[in-house]
Amino acid sequence: MTARTPADGSPHGVASVDGVAGRSSGREIPEATVARLPIYLRALTSLGERGIGTCSSEDLAAATGVNSAKLRKDLSYLGSYGTRGVGYDVDYLRYQIAREIGVTHDWPVVIVGIGNLGHALANYSGFRSRGFRVVALLDAAPERHREAVAGLEVRPFDDLEEIVAAETVAIGVIATPAVAAQDVTDRMVASGISSILNFAPTVLSVPDGVDVRKVDLSIELQILAYHEQRKAVPDIDDNPEQEVIA
Amino acid sequence: MTARTPADGSPHGVASVDGVAGRSSGREIPEATVARLPIYLRALTSLGERGIGTCSSEDLAAATGVNSAKLRKDLSYLGSYGTRGVGYDVDYLRYQIAREIGVTHDWPVVIVGIGNLGHALANYSGFRSRGFRVVALLDAAPERHREAVAGLEVRPFDDLEEIVAAETVAIGVIATPAVAAQDVTDRMVASGISSILNFAPTVLSVPDGVDVRKVDLSIELQILAYHEQRKAVPDIDDNPEQEVIA
DNA sequence: CTCGTTTTGTTCTTCTGTTCACAAACTCCT
């Protein structure tokens, strides 16, 4: 039996109740907080590069566009890493967040589907600089295999199992057409991958214990369109010519 | 004064309380629901293409990976478009959702920053097929202007105002490096764009009334990494070699 | 050492979103 990941946020099926007063490892970080930690991490890196050694929750909130109370609460899930009256040590906090997220070491990643989007991803330097190492580019089409993209050769999709085993890859990225995505997913899961980032506009079925996150451009645009329509037409139904300035 | 959009979901600053029992236009669709409507829309299109004329909330829930009660409640915000004992008419519901989102007509879109990612976006057919028409590709670098990408020429960024005015563009996509993103945003907003999809890993400041949504690959991967680390090491802190099967 | 200032960590309240459960509404069959 397969468990579909919910369409929205929560990728996990973990029971969030631990009746034992959760002391052992102590941490039960809410999903919403987890989603913001990378934002703080990036802001702290930026502050650090600008030579700033200490910052208050207010500073960091301003840099990330987050409410400062929310930010402090988020950070409090990791521990007490601030100093009252002073703020947070930028480098120390950055390290603590990185450790919590698990990006103190590199994660090997495979990308499947080296078309338009796959090329862009392969060339994306932000991957590497944030703790992710692309170890292989895979594509089913033989004519792709002659190419080298971003210093890596494009390899046959059938090499997947071998590569995953050799590099203990846990994270896979899918940039194939939607029709192929479920097949690719099944092969990934069978080979041992347990986290998938999916760019294909389709719902993936995965067994329990496998996380899927999807990035869907059209959905983002449609959400914008919804709000845009609302702005333009406050009352009438289907007449988007009229521009109303509030 | 600028209002930062919250890091997470809600792009709007709308007051959600309307003490007057909200009858006039009747609709006050929750943000979480809005984010799912495009998913339903896609599933319905797919069902329609397969010749399926009617579907129950259970069917649609299975196709989209959403809880069926949640789905029914989502749809109930749009109106009563189902028939008890029968289900929903696929085409009719699809149209109603499309109308609610505002994709019964095309939205003109400009893409700024035609590098790796911009190329992929320009070539993406899913744009057009889902109600978004790319009217211009803009880039600051003169050497890009010789190119034609996906049947459109790459034009100088300074043409922005002219194009936005001529086509009444409301939606802009930013695929420039992070350092340029705020400048591009300011120009977009000044020219009349009021919805922005941002691929650059940076927080944008925009005035009230402008929506920003961001797509951030690294954040998605880091969220996956967090859960992955959790799976691998249930108790110890920093030793990701050990693989534990629950 | 004491006071005033700053800023964290946390509690409490409010809001938003999810899930359950069931009456109402519909179809089909006899």
Next chain:
DNA sequence: AGGAGTTTGTGAACAGAAGAACAAAACGAG
């Protein structure tokens, strides 16, 4: 026509997240 079987739409309970507010802790000035 009536009853059995479906499936919607929604009220109510529950869960999770956000924001306001403040006590406790640190620091620096005097």
